[in-house]
Amino acid sequence: MKKQAVGQSMDRVDGRLKVTGGARYFADHQPEGMLYAALVCSPISSGRITAIDATRALRAPGVADVVSHLNVPPIPGYKVENPNPKQGLKIFYDDRIYSNGQPVAIVVANTLERAVYAATLVKVTYAQEVHQTDMAGSIDKAFQNKNMKDYQRGEADAWKKAPVSLEAEYNIPIEVHNPMELAGIIAHWETPDKLTLYAKTQGVKSVQQSLKTLFQLPESQITVHSQFVGGAFGMALRIWPMEVATIIAARKIRKPIKLVLTRKDMFTLVGYRPAAKQRIGIGATADGKLTGITHEAIANTSPYEDFTEAIVNMSRMMYACPNVNTHYQLVSLNLSTPVWMRGPGEATGAFALESAIDELAHQLHMDPLQLRLINHADTDPEKNLPYSSKYLKEAYEMGAAKIGWQQRSQTPGKLEENGWLVGYGMSSGVFGAGRGRATASATLKADGSLVIRSAAADIGPGTATAMVQIAADATGIDVKKIKFLLGESEYPEAPRQGGSSTVSTVGSAVNDVCRNLQQKLGELATANIPAFKDLKVENIQHEDGQLVAGNTRLDYAAVLQQQQLPELMVTTTSQAGDERKQYAMYSFSVHFTKVHVHPATGVVRIKHIVSVADSGTVVNTKTARSQMIGGVVGGIGMALTEEALIDHRFGRYVNNNYADYHVPVNADTPPTDVLFINKKDPVINPMGAKGMGEIALIGFAAAVSNAVFNATGKRVRDLPITPDKLI
Amino acid sequence: MNQFSYVRPASQQAAIDAITRDSSARFIAGGTNLLDLMKNGVLAPEKLVDINRLPLRNITLNNNILHIGALTLNSEVAAHPLIKTHHPLLSQALLAGASQQLRNMATTGGNMMQRTRCSYFYDTTMPCNKRTPGSGCGAIGGVNRMHAIFGASDQCIAVHPSDMCIALVALDATVLVAGPKGNRRIPFGEFHRLPGNTPDQDNNLGKGELITGIEIPHSPFTNHVYYLKVRDRASYAFALVSVAAALDISNNTIRDARLAMGGVAHKPWRLHEAEKTLIGKTPTVENFRIAATVATQSARTYQHNAFKVPMAQNSIVTALQKAAAV
Numbered sequence A: 001m002k003k004q005a006v007g008q009s010m011d012r013v014d015g016r017l018k019v020t021g022g023a024r025y026f027a028d029h030q031p032e033g034m035l036y037a038a039l040v041c042s043p044i045s046s047g048r049i050t051a052i053d054a055t056r057a058l059r060a061p062g063v064a065d066v067v068s069h070l071n072v073p074p075i076p077g078y079k080v081e082n083p084n085p086k087q088g089l090k091i092f093y094d095d096r097i098y099s100n101g102q103p104v105a106i107v108v109a110n111t112l113e114r115a116v117y118a119a120t121l122v123k124v125t126y127a128q129e130v131h132q133t134d135m136a137g138s139i140d141k142a143f144q145n146k147n148m149k150d151y152q153r154g155e156a157d158a159w160k161k162a163p164v165s166l167e168a169e170y171n172i173p174i175e176v177h178n179p180m181e182l183a184g185i186i187a188h189w190e191t192p193d194k195l196t197l198y199a200k201t202q203g204v205k206s207v208q209q210s211l212k213t214l215f216q217l218p219e220s221q222i223t224v225h226s227q228f229v230g231g232a233f234g235m236a237l238r239i240w241p242m243e244v245a246t247i248i249a250a251r252k253i254r255k256p257i258k259l260v261l262t263r264k265d266m267f268t269l270v271g272y273r274p275a276a277k278q279r280i281g282i283g284a285t286a287d288g289k290l291t292g293i294t295h296e297a298i299a300n301t302s303p304y305e306d307f308t309e310a311i312v313n314m315s316r317m318m319y320a321c322p323n324v325n326t327h328y329q330l331v332s333l334n335l336s337t338p339v340w341m342r343g344p345g346e347a348t349g350a351f352a353l354e355s356a357i358d359e360l361a362h363q364l365h366m367d368p369l370q371l372r373l374i375n376h377a378d379t380d381p382e383k384n385l386p387y388s389s390k391y392l393k394e395a396y397e398m399g400a401a402k403i404g405w406q407q408r409s410q411t412p413g414k415l416e417e418n419g420w421l422v423g424y425g426m427s428s429g430v431f432g433a434g435r436g437r438a439t440a441s442a443t444l445k446a447d448g449s450l451v452i453r454s455a456a457a458d459i460g461p462g463t464a465t466a467m468v469q470i471a472a473d474a475t476g477i478d479v480k481k482i483k484f485l486l487g488e489s490e491y492p493e494a495p496r497q498g499g500s501s502t503v504s505t506v507g508s509a510v511n512d513v514c515r516n517l518q519q520k521l522g523e524l525a526t527a528n529i530p531a532f533k534d535l536k537v538e539n540i541q542h543e544d545g546q547l548v549a550g551n552t553r554l555d556y557a558a559v560l561q562q563q564q565l566p567e568l569m570v571t572t573t574s575q576a577g578d579e580r581k582q583y584a585m586y587s588f589s590v591h592f593t594k595v596h597v598h599p600a601t602g603v604v605r606i607k608h609i610v611s612v613a614d615s616g617t618v619v620n621t622k623t624a625r626s627q628m629i630g631g632v633v634g635g636i637g638m639a640l641t642e643e644a645l646i647d648h649r650f651g652r653y654v655n656n657n658y659a660d661y662h663v664p665v666n667a668d669t670p671p672t673d674v675l676f677i678n679k680k681d682p683v684i685n686p687m688g689a690k691g692m693g694e695i696a697l698i699g700f701a702a703a704v705s706n707a708v709f710n711a712t713g714k715r716v717r718d719l720p721i722t723p724d725k726l727i
Numbered sequence B: 001m002n003q004f005s006y007v008r009p010a011s012q013q014a015a016i017d018a019i020t021r022d023s024s025a026r027f028i029a030g031g032t033n034l035l036d037l038m039k040n041g042v043l044a045p046e047k048l049v050d051i052n053r054l055p056l057r058n059i060t061l062n063n064n065i066l067h068i069g070a071l072t073l074n075s076e077v078a079a080h081p082l083i084k085t086h087h088p089l090l091s092q093a094l095l096a097g098a099s100q101q102l103r104n105m106a107t108t109g110g111n112m113m114q115r116t117r118c119s120y121f122y123d124t125t126m127p128c129n130k131r132t133p134g135s136g137c138g139a140i141g142g143v144n145r146m147h148a149i150f151g152a153s154d155q156c157i158a159v160h161p162s163d164m165c166i167a168l169v170a171l172d173a174t175v176l177v178a179g180p181k182g183n184r185r186i187p188f189g190e191f192h193r194l195p196g197n198t199p200d201q202d203n204n205l206g207k208g209e210l211i212t213g214i215e216i217p218h219s220p221f222t223n224h225v226y227y228l229k230v231r232d233r234a235s236y237a238f239a240l241v242s243v244a245a246a247l248d249i250s251n252n253t254i255r256d257a258r259l260a261m262g263g264v265a266h267k268p269w270r271l272h273e274a275e276k277t278l279i280g281k282t283p284t285v286e287n288f289r290i291a292a293t294v295a296t297q298s299a300r301t302y303q304h305n306a307f308k309v310p311m312a313q314n315s316i317v318t319a320l321q322k323a324a325a326v
């Protein structure tokens, strides 16, 4: 038998393409006759457009057109009676401005430089109205919608009666999606009712779905290509107004058009992690048994959509606590709509909860690891279900040993190295382990190679590589002979890549389609091949890409060759069953950090990181490790450096570039040990793999702020922890 | 970006002529700042005069005076043996700035001439007296965490962003200038200006004048020097505050001292009074604290940058400790 492929540290199947420039991202495509677009964006934050004068722009060299609400061609999907403002921003629909940076026109020219220059010549006049971009100024207008149910288990606010308790407020600022690859799209109407797109997306099918209604086209008339994505982290889970603007312009001008956003536009046009103000009340008995948790959160959204996420959910289920209540509200600000950003709401919530646990441990004079162990949930306290698998205690133990947790001083400010204060901190993270529905096709070729297709995405984690490994184990065919193709809307249906569920969902479809392929091969063999003729399909074994019956072995390829079949294709849809009603399924992470804090300058340097993942079977230890490190780097940004600053007088971002919005650089990123529990989840899916993308970041910021407290005795509850906050 | 013409003269005189003839013309050296300003629409020169052909890329030592040509790259200066031996403070300051990629493009003259990083200056939809005199100062009453605590005016509270210049002002460098009216020398401390009522003028370089190089006199500051830069991330960020500290210590007594700060004023901020408190003293933390207190006496803060005063004091003490190795 071949060595199992799942669990190996296999190189990425597209690694060579990526490092040699062979991978073609959306912007690398160049349909014949393509034009370039630049956006004209609003400098006001609320009001109306009173006039657009494009005369000079239209006269500038190379300009094809300037499209705005004044000359937009009819958009079938826009013809909705009484447009509900909560439907999302309809680009170029009317003269309304909801937020600063909202596109008001798109300029198209035959070179990028000409488009960008002409965009500066478009004169737009506005009637300005009062705007609000500051959450503090709008807290009294916080609201809940019907998806935001309060939660209560046991008694509300029970923490107030606890012998040891605390209440604290935690704030995170807006964090902006800043992957290396800028967002955008190439839109090409091949005929008036046939649209081809090169997109940056986490789901080609979802792009198709969104546009189907807007342009009232059948799915088959919309083709979306997105084979490579240069980092998305949630920003490409939906289609944005700037993409629709490009498609509209391409329809009007009847030429393919490419739009690539500027870095500045990334702050306003592709979502962001919303700002959140959270309050936690937490109480315990003197020996550390939690008696009550109250978690309240207010986050911002846009004027035209309610963006909600799972900010307060971790508090409901992480610890065995009899009394828990949560409350979550939104504040509508004159900003664009937020979107999921890695770890999404759970990461926001985990910062508050896992900081509060640390604060409580300090009050109890107890090791925070000990406090977590005392309150470990053996069954899911929210759903009242057993876990499909949970190795959190082992994860705590592994992480503590690796970082040298015993060196931590319970009293803050006691350790020093070379003039720097030393602190240790930890936190936990949790994220639902999902499994959706996906379809895959498997095509076996007469040369023995296998091609599997599914309209999945790879926004970076190495999806194709993992799928090849899963298919190799399911079929026994060597990894080198298997290809997994993704990112094309013509492929079988797969959900968007998000919520750490691709391996679980698409991987299951790959596994199942391979099993069906084997079944089909068995059927062919028993029907037509003499050596297998008298056998039942169930009695045929499969090994190393061969059919086996007693001493007879036949290559899969030979089955096709003998039948003179060029190929054999099978398509299978796979989804979760009832098991999701019987078990609570979660991935868990544990983060440990050792930090240095300079006592004079307030500078924080993370010296060592240990992150442990309980994510079931690890399909590929190499890509999984990278996945965890990537999440940790995002967490370093959340903890120490990232904050989008708005001048509320103008409602405008002031640090909207890579120099002033600080994503962590290599020098901020210390040695990171990634450890895996790597034990198969017996329930969730055939591979036993839970998700990993989100837990890598969830909780991480608290591990840093807890370490900073341990180093200095100063508790920073407002992220990021910049030097000024420790002076 | 607007359309512009581009010339690349081979001689200094031709470069000066080219710039003098055309009021909106600009020299371009590494382009690392100028191009960003043009892309943002802050500057729209109709002509670029590329000076990279001029023979101004050199580092020499004559009669104990170190000469650096204006086109010498930041990375070359930082790594040069003469600089590392005679003026290690300058090497440290350069290496604290930007990134290696930028330092490989950025020139000595361009670094001195770089504009402030004030966000309002870069955003043409915002008020800014430096960009558009009379339009108001966006930073006053706005986001001003990065802004000045010394020498600002009610017209402008921007800071000069350079690290290199902080070392140069501490080392008493001289700026060598050639212009339509001939050559002149400007002491480094008088090169950059305070904003006053003319925040649009960063420095005292006249119309048509070209920086040809700088000179650094012989200095005793080869052992006890330290450039401390406090910033929001470990690398590739502008200073919240920075301190260039240089001490000449013998027999446990400070013979001479230099202190300058970055990130705190519209010009590289030399701390003469604080230096005086150190001379003749022993290098102790107590004496450094006295210097730090004197250094920050004239500080004035705005809504978001009050932290810079204690940060400046602590950083002065830390930099002096590092320099003195105590």
Ligand SMILES: Cc1cc2nc3c(=O)[nH]c(=O)nc-3n(C[C@H](O)[C@H](O)[C@H](O)COP(=O)(O)OP(=O)(O)OC[C@H]3O[C@@H](n4cnc5c(N)ncnc54)[C@H](O)[C@@H]3O)c2cc1C
Binding pocket: A659, B026, B027, B028, B029, B030, B031, B032, B033, B034, B035, B036, B051, B070, B071, B074, B096, B097, B098, B099, B102, B105, B106, B107, B108, B109, B110, B111, B112, B113, B114, B161, B162, B163, B164, B209, B210, B211, B212, B236, B237, B238, B239
């Ligand atoms: C992202 C980023 C981060 C940075 N971080 C730092 C940092 O941390 N610390 C730091 O100190 N700097 C930093 N810098 C700034 C960098 O040091 C400057 O951009 C660089 O030094 C400018 O040099 P240059 O040769 O590219 O100038 P250019 O961009 O070519 O020119 C800048 C200006 O100087 C004028 N000029 C150039 N040469 C001469 C001359 N010989 N005589 C007269 N005028 C001249 C030009 O006309 C222009 O107005 C950063 C820059 C960027 C983009």
Ligand code: SF4
Binding pocket: B116, B118, B119, B120, B121, B127, B128, B129, B130, B131, B136, B137, B138, B139, B140, B155, B156, B157, B158, B199
């Ligand atoms: S501080 Fe100076 S540069 Fe900044 S906005 Fe005010 S005037 Fe402009």
